[in-house]
Amino acid sequence: MYYPISALLIECLILSVVEVQDSYGYEISQTVKLVSDIKESTLYPILRKLENSGYLMAYTQEFQGRKRKYYSITEEGKEQLAFLKKEWIFYRDTIDGIINHRTK
Amino acid sequence: MTKTEYLNQLRKYLKRLPKADYENAMEHFTEYFEDVGAEKEQKIMEELGTPKEAAAELLKNLLREDLKDTKGEEKKKELYFEEQGNMLDFTKKTTGSIRRKVWISCLAIMAAPIALPLALTAVACLLVIGLCLCCVLLMIGALSLSTVLISAKLLLRGLVAIPYSISGAGAIIGMGILGAGLGILFWILAIFFYQWTKKVYLYFIQKIAERKVRSYE
Numbered sequence: 001m002y003y004p005i006s007a008l009l010i011e012c013l014i015l016s017v018v019e020v021q022d023s024y025g026y027e028i029s030q031t032v033k034l035v036s037d038i039k040e041s042t043l044y045p046i047l048r049k050l051e052n053s054g055y056l057m058a059y060t061q062e063f064q065g066r067k068r069k070y071y072s073i074t075e076e077g078k079e080q081l082a083f084l085k086k087e088w089i090f091y092r093d094t095i096d097g098i099i100n101h102r103t104k
Numbered sequence: 105m106t107k108t109e110y111l112n113q114l115r116k117y118l119k120r121l122p123k124a125d126y127e128n129a130m131e132h133f134t135e136y137f138e139d140v141g142a143e144k145e146q147k148i149m150e151e152l153g154t155p156k157e158a159a160a161e162l163l164k165n166l167l168r169e170d171l172k173d174t175k176g177e178e179k180k181k182e183l184y185f186e187e188q189g190n191m192l193d194f195t196k197k198t199t200g201s202i203r204r205k206v207w208i209s210c211l212a213i214m215a216a217p218i219a220l221p222l223a224l225t226a227v228a229c230l231l232v233i234g235l236c237l238c239c240v241l242l243m244i245g246a247l248s249l250s251t252v253l254i255s256a257k258l259l260l261r262g263l264v265a266i267p268y269s270i271s272g273a274g275a276i277i278g279m280g281i282l283g284a285g286l287g288i289l290f291w292i293l294a295i296f297f298y299q300w301t302k303k304v305y306l307y308f309i310q311k312i313a314e315r316k317v318r319s320y321e
Contacts, residue, residue, distance in 0.1 A: 007169075025132055026139035041152060041161035044132050045169040048125075053175035068135060
C-alpha cells in the first residue's frame with residue numbers, strides 16, 4: 001500500500017475486527033497488515049493501550065492444547081468505535097471530494 | 105537464530121519493564137510466534153529486526169501510546185475515587201504512574217539506537233542535575249536549622265540578661281524570636297522547593313524522552 005496509516009486509524013481497524021467476533025493477536029495483526037505494513041512491535045502497544053482505556057477486554061482460552069489470549073470489545077469500545085467510524089467516513093468523503101473536484 | 109533464542113534475547117531487553125508490562129509483552133510475542141507457524145518464523149524475525157531493535161521499537165511505542173492514553177488515566181481516577189474517595193492517596197498513586205512513565209522513558213532512551221556513550225552522557229547529566237537540586241535543598245535545610253539554633257541561643261542569652269537590663273534583654277529576646285520565625289520560614293521554603301523541583305524534574309525527563317522518541321519517527 002502506498003499511503004501510511006496513522007496509529008489512530010489502526011485503533012479503528014482493531015476495534016472493527018473485534019466488534020463482529022472476538023479475536024486473538026495474530027488474527028488481528030494479519031487483518032491490519034492487509035492495509036499497512038506495520039511492525040508487530042508497533043501494533044502490540046496500540047492493542048495494549050486499547051485494553052488500558054477500557055475499549056477491549058482480554059481473556060485466555062485453550063486452543064489445540066495451548067493457551068491463547070483473546071480480545072473482545074466492551075460497551076465503551078463500541079461507543080468509541082462508532083465515534084471513530086464517523087470520523088473516518090467524514091475524513092474519507094472529504095478527501096474523495098477534493099480528489100474528485102467536488103469540494104473546494 | 106531460532107524462535108526460542110530470539111524470544112530469550114528479547115526477554116533480556118524487556119526484563120526491566122514493570123512486571124505486568126513485561127509479562128504481557130512476552131506473552132503476546134510468544135503466542136505470535138506460535139501462531140505464525142514454523143515456516144514463517146524466519147520471516148517474522150527479519151521483520152522485527154534484531155531482538156534489541158524489536159525491544160527498542162516496543163519500548164518507544166509503549167511510551168508513545170502511554171503518553172497518548174488520557175482515557176486510561178481517567179478510568180483509573182474514577183475507579184480510585186469509587187474505592188477510596190481520598191485525594192491525598194490519589195496524588196500518591198499518580199506520582200506512581202508518573203514514575204512508571206519516567207522509568208519507561210529511561211528504558212526507551214537507553215534502548216534507542218544512538219551511540220551508547222551519548223545515552224550514558226544523557227543519563228549522567230540527568231543524575232548530576234538531580235544531585236545539584238538535592239544540594240540546594242540541603243543548603244536551605246541547613247540554613248533553616250542554623251537560624252533556629254542561633255535564635256534559641258539568643259533567646260536564652262536574652263532571658264539570662266533580664267536581671268541586668270530590661271531593654272537589652274528585650275532586644276536580644278526580640279532578635280531570638282525573629283530568628284526563630286525566619287528559621288521556620290526557611291523550613292517551609294525548603295518543603296515547597298522540594299515539591300516544586302520534583303515536579304519540574306519529572307516533567308523535564310518526560311519531555312526529553314518524548315522528544316527523543318519523536319526524533320525517530
